[in-house]
Structures are given as structure tokens and as C-alpha cells.
Amino acid sequence: MSGPNTDYDPVEVAAVSPAELEAARDAALAAIAAATDLEQLKAVRTDHAGDRSPLALANREIGALPPQARKEAGQRVGQARGAVSKALAARQEVLEAEHEARILVEEAVDVTLPTDHDPVGGRHPLTTGAELIADIFVAMGWEVAEGPVIEAEWLNFDALNLGPDHPARTMQDTFWTEPADHHVVLRTHTSPVQARTMLTRGVSDGAPIYVVCPGRVFRTDEYDATHSPMFHQVEGLAIDEGISMAHLKGTLDHFATQMFGEGITTRFRPSYFPFTEPSAEVDLICFVCRGVGHDDTGQCRTCRGEGWIEWGGCGIVNPRVLQACGVDSERYSGFAFGMGIDRTLMFRHGLEDLRTLFEGDVRFTTAFGSEL
Numbered sequence: 001m002s003g004p005n006t007d008y009d010p011v012e013v014a015a016v017s018p019a020e021l022e023a024a025r026d027a028a029l030a031a032i033a034a035a036t037d038l039e040q041l042k043a044v045r046t047d048h049a050g051d052r053s054p055l056a057l058a059n060r061e062i063g064a065l066p067p068q069a070r071k072e073a074g075q076r077v078g079q080a081r082g083a084v085s086k087a088l089a090a091r092q093e094v095l096e097a098e099h100e101a102r103i104l105v106e107e108a109v110d111v112t113l114p115t116d117h118d119p120v121g122g123r124h125p126l127t128t129g130a131e132l133i134a135d136i137f138v139a140m141g142w143e144v145a146e147g148p149v150i151e152a153e154w155l156n157f158d159a160l161n162l163g164p165d166h167p168a169r170t171m172q173d174t175f176w177t178e179p180a181d182h183h184v185v186l187r188t189h190t191s192p193v194q195a196r197t198m199l200t201r202g203v204s205d206g207a208p209i210y211v212v213c214p215g216r217v218f219r220t221d222e223y224d225a226t227h228s229p230m231f232h233q234v235e236g237l238a239i240d241e242g243i244s245m246a247h248l249k250g251t252l253d254h255f256a257t258q259m260f261g262e263g264i265t266t267r268f269r270p271s272y273f274p275f276t277e278p279s280a281e282v283d284l285i286c287f288v289c290r291g292v293g294h295d296d297t298g299q300c301r302t303c304r305g306e307g308w309i310e311w312g313g314c315g316i317v318n319p320r321v322l323q324a325c326g327v328d329s330e331r332y333s334g335f336a337f338g339m340g341i342d343r344t345l346m347f348r349h350g351l352e353d354l355r356t357l358f359e360g361d362v363r364f365t366t367a368f369g370s371e372l
Helices: 018-034 038-049 054-064 067-106 125-138 191-201 245-260 319-324 341-349 362-366
Strands: 150-152 184-186 209-218 230-240 266-273 276-285 308-317 333-340
Touching: 018 038, 018 054, 018 067, 038 054, 038 067, 054 067, 125 209, 125 230, 125 245, 125 341, 191 209, 191 230, 191 319, 191 333, 230 245, 230 341, 245 266, 245 276, 245 308, 245 333, 245 341, 266 308, 276 333, 308 319, 308 341, 333 341
Parallel strands: none
Antiparallel strands: 150 184, 209 230, 230 333, 266 276, 276 308, 308 333
């Protein structure tokens, strides 16, 4: 058996011969120097430093050489590849600097030039929110009713069974106009619109009342993150034969689903309002934790672990209100509800400060675009 060929000359492997390596290196350096942009340099890198490049193939041939020839061949290949890598890095830096300088010149904008472009802006979310709520009820066959914000005391209070001694009549809650003997107020709720509707239309055979009343209301509240002396409410009124709390619950569940998504329901808690009997506070199942009271990070911040969020008030219309507005309380019954539009939008969009709705910052309104 013959031994290994220890006299094998590495020059016989053409890929690692000094002449071939020098030619491959010089070709690579020339191509690098000739690249005029980053795309060309990327192609040069693939051709002369990639896995199928001459220098890469030469590097693979080193393993086929006899042991005493590998060191010298490895040094020659390594020096050639190092020179190419160094040239690539230097050329990359130069071309990137040229590219950035060219971008600054070609894409420069003269901000001092006049323009005829008008910003699109955005409709205020309170406007689009009120319209969305109205659309939900119009789709159910209801009507939208409106009334004045400066209202007669009788319509704002007496017609709704709020007697002369009711606390809501005091200066702590109500803005009264002067002179006081005119008995005119800035409406404290949109319920006067319901009274006006019943007084104007009445209820006759085949003509029940189903109206929703969005609008501004005023109370002498402090201006802070959760209160404002001017805010927005939406109230609904249904007057017909055989109306019950079941109809009210179904209506509010549908309303909640349309505003906050599938699976959102409501619950009633017993309460008291002069214009409804029985009365209830409406709670909304938390749209974040879905009533569980916690999420992946612990207690739900939205409902504070309760699983429910207070939304508004509701109830069956008090017969005294029906009688005051000329409706036969023996034949007809109805339900009414009221929610804050501002509070609903805070829930819907995750707003933490009520004041952002009233400060007029165009950056806030523009973010909402033209629709909700």
C-alpha cells in the first residue's frame, strides 16, 4: 500500500494559486470601486464575496491540500478575502453618505412656500357620536326629537314630577336666568324634549311615541376630569299600549351592543327618579374584562374589578308625567332612559379626561377623522 502524497504541490489546485487569487482579488476591488450606488454594491458583494464567488470557492479548496501546504494557501486566501471585505465596508460607508446627502437635497421641502392645500380636519367626536346614537334608534323605527336649551321651569321640572321643593331646583344644580320671576332655566336634562313631544303630538290610536333626544344640558358642576357644567345627554321615550320593563331591557341591550360590540349587555339596579316608577340605574357589562373583573395583568382598571360600569338611569314613565302631558295613563304606558353621550364616548374610545372633549384641540378631533 502506498502512503499519502506529501509532495503534492498546492499550485496544481488552480483556485488557490497565487496568480488566480490575485486576479480574483483585483477583479473584486475593481468592481467595488466601480459601484456607483448601494444596489450595484449589493450585486458586487454577491458576485465577489458571496458563497459562489471565486474567493469563497478557493477557500473550500484549502481542505484538499496536503497538511504542509494548507497554511501558506490559507494565508493567501485569507489576505485576499480580507482585502475585499475591507474594500466593501469602505465603499458601503461612502455610498451611504452620498445617498443620505442626495436624499436631503432631492426631498427637501421649502416650508416657507405658500400652499393652497387646506387640511381636512375632522368632525368632533361628540357630533359624530350623537349622530351614531341617533342612527341606531332610527334603524329601530324611532324618531329624533330636539328642543331648546333655554327651557321653561315647568317643562324642565313640574311636568316631570319634580316638585317645587325638589333639591334639583336649587342654585347648586341649576343655572337660572334673570329675572328669576320669568322661571326660565338652562335645561338640566333633555327630558323636557320628551314632555314637549307628548304635549305637541299626544298619543292617539295607531300613533305611539318612540323618540330619542340627544343634546346639550347644563348643571352647576365643577369642571374636572369627570364633570363639566355643560355636557351632552341622550334620552329615549317610548309611549304605547302594553309597554313594560322587558321592552326597556331589550332596547338598552341592543343599544349597548351597537355601541360597544357583541356580547355587551346591561343590568338594572333599583333606584329613584321622580319621573319614572319603578326606576333603575343601568349598568353596562365591562367591555374590557367582559364581566370577569380582571384581565391578564390583574384587576380590570376599567371597571375596578366590579365587572360592571354605571351607564345611566331608566324606568317606566310615572303616570303623573303622562297625565301632566295629556296622555291617558290608564291606557298607555311607557319607558324612558337617559345616558351621557360624553361618558359613552369615554368608554368607547378609552378617554380618561372629560375635558379633552371640550378644549378644542384640533389634534384631538383630527384623530377621529370624519366618522367614528
